[in-house]
Amino acid sequence: MKFALRELLYGKKKYILIELLLVLLMFMVLFLCGLVEGLGRAVTSAIDNRVADYYILSDSAEKLITVSELPDGIINEVREKTNSEVTTLDIQRMYLQKQGEERKLNVIYFAIDANSFLAPSVIEGKTLEYSDKDNPIVLDDDFMAEDIHVGDIIIDSASGFEFNVVGFAKDEMYGHVSVGFITRDSYTQIRTRLNPQYGTTIHALAFKGKPDDLDMDGKELVKKQDIIDNIPSYRAEHLTITMIIYVLVIVSAIVIGVFYYIMTIQKRRQFGVMKAVGFGMGKLSAIVVSEVSLLSVFAAVVANIFTFAMSAVIPQKMPFHLLPADAVSVSAGFVLISIVSSLISIIHISRVDPIQAIGGNDE
Numbered sequence: 001m002k003f004a005l006r007e008l009l010y011g012k013k014k015y016i017l018i019e020l021l022l023v024l025l026m027f028m029v030l031f032l033c034g035l036v037e038g039l040g041r042a043v044t045s046a047i048d049n050r051v052a053d054y055y056i057l058s059d060s061a062e063k064l065i066t067v068s069e070l071p072d073g074i075i076n077e078v079r080e081k082t083n084s085e086v087t088t089l090d091i092q093r094m095y096l097q098k099q100g101e102e103r104k105l106n107v108i109y110f111a112i113d114a115n116s117f118l119a120p121s122v123i124e125g126k127t128l129e130y131s132d133k134d135n136p137i138v139l140d141d142d143f144m145a146e147d148i149h150v151g152d153i154i155i156d157s158a159s160g161f162e163f164n165v166v167g168f169a170k171d172e173m174y175g176h177v178s179v180g181f182i183t184r185d186s187y188t189q190i191r192t193r194l195n196p197q198y199g200t201t202i203h204a205l206a207f208k209g210k211p212d213d214l215d216m217d218g219k220e221l222v223k224k225q226d227i228i229d230n231i232p233s234y235r236a237e238h239l240t241i242t243m244i245i246y247v248l249v250i251v252s253a254i255v256i257g258v259f260y261y262i263m264t265i266q267k268r269r270q271f272g273v274m275k276a277v278g279f280g281m282g283k284l285s286a287i288v289v290s291e292v293s294l295l296s297v298f299a300a301v302v303a304n305i306f307t308f309a310m311s312a313v314i315p316q317k318m319p320f321h322l323l324p325a326d327a328v329s330v331s332a333g334f335v336l337i338s339i340v341s342s343l344i345s346i347i348h349i350s351r352v353d354p355i356q357a358i359g360g361n362d363e
Contacts, residue, residue, distance in 0.1 A: 125167030
């Protein structure tokens with residue numbers, strides 16, 4: 001480590017340029033990881049945030065809540081057969097308008113029981129359960145950027161049904177559309193206004209914990225992750241950008257390896273002298289690995305600081321979501337790749353002939 005530090009300080013101008021390259025590569029990888037997670041969250045967060053572990057859907061729904069249809073009385077039937085907590089969930093895409101305005105805003109209604117475990121936590125205002133307003137709605141915080149505030153009245157554009165905004169929840173989206181949590185009573189009234197012949201049905205039942213074995217014809221018990229995986233566009237988007245990340249990591253590894261190899265060639269005579277005065281391959285390898293480790297760790301730290309600082313100022317509507325745990329994993333992988341890339345340089349050093357290097361006949 002001592003020799004590595006001396007080398008880095010001696011050739012600081014050269015190593016600053018290399019460090020800048022490493023920081024940029026690391027930043028690109030972290031930024032893409034944040035985009036992958038952000039785009040995924042924009043599709044799935046409203047389901048992922050729920051504490052439900054299993055759902056019951058109709059067996060013809062192909063694990064899509066929005067196309068499932070269950071009879072209204074099924075909730076009582078299921079409660080008699082299991083000790084698990086169970087509640088209902090309906091999902092419907094509609095449009096909202098702020099009172100007095102013409103513009104329409106996309107929304108996905110999540111119709112729930114106000115006091116159930118599906119109810120969201122709020123970052124501003126009150127929850128559905130503790131609100132004393134008629135027809136309450138808790139909106140995703142993206143609606144705050146649309147100049148909607150707690151206490152405003154918003155209108156379902158199709159039915160004219162009026163909601164009172166009682167709170168905002170953070171990061172609640174489904175299929176790239178912001179969610180509005182409403183009560184089942186409000187949902188039923190909207191559907192009845194749109195279709196007077198509407199017969200009350202349920203899209204899905206949600207379970208907290210694994211339910212007891214349920215023998216119900218025409219119904220399917222689905223894991224939460226399966227629900228997420230089958231949300232339209234989720235897999236295609238996630239796999240595409242994840243593949244881009246893998247390609248970028250591979251390219252980064254090649255670039256890092258080439259740079260270290262070129263540096264090793266430039267210092268061939270120096271390594272030859274070190275071999276001649278008694279440095280073994282173990283010590284030379286340790287010097288190279290120490291240099292690479294110091295450079296890559298410092299680059300990872302700087303790139304993380306820059307990435308998280310940028311994430312604090314980018315627009316709220318930009319789908320960027322990078323968890324510290326993910327950043328640590330990516331950074332550790334980047335450092336490991338850098339160290340593995342340095343092995344090419346170590347192989348080259350092992351082939352250096354001290355006599356040729358000192359004599360200047362190595363070219």
